[in-house]
Amino acid sequence: MTRDAxxxxxxxxxxxxxxxLKGLSEAEVREVLLELRAHVLDKVEGNLTPNTVETALTxxxxxxxxxxxxxxxxxxxxxxxxxxxxxxFAAVVRLAGLSIGGFILFMISLVGYGMAAGFLFxxxxxxxxxxxxxxxxxxxxxxxxxxxxxxxxxxxxxxIIPLGLLASLLFGYLTFALDRFCIRAMVRSxxxxxxx
Amino acid sequence: MDTNRSPPSEDEVAxxxxxxxxxxxxxxxxxxxxxxxxxxxxxxxxxxxxAGLSVPEGTIYPLLNRLKTEGLVASEWVEAAAGHPRKYYSxxxxxxxxxxxxxxxxxxxxxxxxxxLAPLKGDAR
Numbered sequence: 001m002t003r004d005a006x007x008x009x010x011x012x013x014x015x016x017x018x019x020x021l022k023g024l025s026e027a028e029v030r031e032v033l034l035e036l037r038a039h040v041l042d043k044v045e046g047n048l049t050p051n052t053v054e055t056a057l058t059x060x061x062x063x064x065x066x067x068x069x070x071x072x073x074x075x076x077x078x079x080x081x082x083x084x085x086x087x088x089f090a091a092v093v094r095l096a097g098l099s100i101g102g103f104i105l106f107m108i109s110l111v112g113y114g115m116a117a118g119f120l121f122x123x124x125x126x127x128x129x130x131x132x133x134x135x136x137x138x139x140x141x142x143x144x145x146x147x148x149x150x151x152x153x154x155x156x157x158x159x160i161i162p163l164g165l166l167a168s169l170l171f172g173y174l175t176f177a178l179d180r181f182c183i184r185a186m187v188r189s190x191x192x193x194x195x196x
Numbered sequence: 197m198d199t200n201r202s203p204p205s206e207d208e209v210a211x212x213x214x215x216x217x218x219x220x221x222x223x224x225x226x227x228x229x230x231x232x233x234x235x236x237x238x239x240x241x242x243x244x245x246x247a248g249l250s251v252p253e254g255t256i257y258p259l260l261n262r263l264k265t266e267g268l269v270a271s272e273w274v275e276a277a278a279g280h281p282r283k284y285y286s287x288x289x290x291x292x293x294x295x296x297x298x299x300x301x302x303x304x305x306x307x308x309x310x311x312x313l314a315p316l317k318g319d320a321r
Contacts, residue, residue: 042237061254073258077265
């Protein structure tokens with residue numbers, strides 16, 4: 001009975017860790033939980049009671065902190081090995097579910113890369129549909145992209161191609177740089193917080 | 197110019213020591229694996245008993261995972277007599293070369309500092 005209660009206590013803790021392991025694959029989550037379970041069972045050295053399990057869990061830290069450490073270190077590791085766009089964006093996605101800061105960074109990245117994609121589309125599509133792709137000014141607003149029935153003369157003409165490419169590069173690079181900077185800051189902050 | 201600064205408080209020295217230990221933690225973890233594979237709790241116990249490094253337990257697995265992603269350690273699950281599987285960590289060839297280089301740098305750095313600090317010996321409180 002005591003053993004069952006101890007195991008139930010351990011499983012409750014692991015379930016709480018699992019809930020906070022957002023952004024990891026199912027295989028990674030399984031690996032983390034298996035290792036934590038093995039750690040606690042090793043720590044109690046056969047004396048499996050709710051008290052010994054509680055002592056071992058206290059030494060590990062709160063489920064949220066343990067989960068956060070696992071996610072941020074995996075993010076840091078991925079950033080070290082995949083320094084390109086996909087590695088950095090994957091790190092942003094992982095951090096999105098971990099904190100409000102991570103979620104805000106994810107939203108900013110979506111807007112930034114969305115703008116980059118929009119400018120790229122305009123620059124690339126202009127030669128194929130020159131009458132309907134461009135930049136128009138109507139009272140109080142600008143429209144950049146495609147219009148089926150433009151009511152005013154297009155403003156940029158063929159200049160929209162180099163300008164669109166430049167703006168796309170700029171938005172893409174600045175978003176990428178911001179992502180890298182913020183992720184490193186988050187990882188550093190997480191390590192400081194847990195004394196690692 | 198302010199020449200009457202108070203000596204650093206014990207808190208400041210403790211903070212500095214924490215930073216120093218953090219800096220050496222990666223090397224220490226790799227060094228524990230020099231003689232063969234160990235599982236997480238064994239690594240923690242060796243760090244504590246042989247180097248006086250008390251590491252927050254929840255931080256060792258993320259650190260080991262990072263070393264694994266960097267290709268410095270490998271891991272494998274082994275069915276243990278304890279009744280549950282254990283994940284053992286061992287140095288890869290790259291990790292073995294890295295820890296050797298790190299140890300050489302550390303030894304050289306420590307020897308230099310030791311010479312510099314020699315006059316303080318006997319005067320330290």
